[in-house]
Amino acid sequence: MRTIPIALFAAAALVAVAGCSSDDPGSSPGNGGVEEGAPPAGSEQTFEPGRQITVELTMATSEDGGRSTSFFSGYRPTVEFEYQEQSTTCYAQLPVELREFPPGETHRIGLECDDEVAAHPDTPGFRLVEGDAEVGAGEIVFNG
Incomplete structure (x- = not known):
């Protein structure tokens, strides 16, 4: 044996x-x-159209040039991402516990964009724009 x-x-x-x-x-x-x-931590990530991007967003108050009213799920602003200077229209998806998003507040929400978005943890910032006015700003939340 x-x-x-x-x-x-x-x-x-x-x-x-x-x-x-x-x-x-x-x-x-x-x-x-x-x-x-x-993807490995610290690397570029690509979000295909319709794939949710988790973000931490702060909406500007009307005194700071932002909106004077709240927005709800379905809001479709132009989003300008700092990484590679990308700009696209995105659909805002609020969490169930947040009925509306008032100016001056910060919340974690989802964005689903019309175009592919490349993102990198070293440059996570973005701006929400209505016409020529910046109405909000935030950062992509990277897991990992």
């Missing part, structure tokens, strides 16, 4: 616990909590 050294069993167990080695950081279960298919 042939015996297998215990060191081979130990090595196999370590590989199973740590996850298989791979060049793709999102492909193994031992990747430190990165979701499968998620």
Whole structure:
């Protein structure tokens, strides 16, 4: 009868616990909590049209040149992203617990844009624009 050294069993167990080695950081279960298919932390991320982008948004008050009224889910401002100076129309999606978004407040909401948007954690800023007026500003929330 042939015996297998215990060191081979130990090595196999370590590989199973740590996850298989791979060049793709999102492909193994031992990747430190990165979701499968998620880009490595600190890299550019692309949001296809209709894919929700989570943002932290502050709306300007009317005294600061912003809106004088609240907006609701479905609001479609022009959004100018700092990264690569991109501009597109986006649909604002408020969380269920936030019925309306008054001027002067800051909230985490979702944006779904008409065009593809590239984003990078080093340049997460954006502006909401109505005509020539900046009515809000914020940053993309990157997970990871």
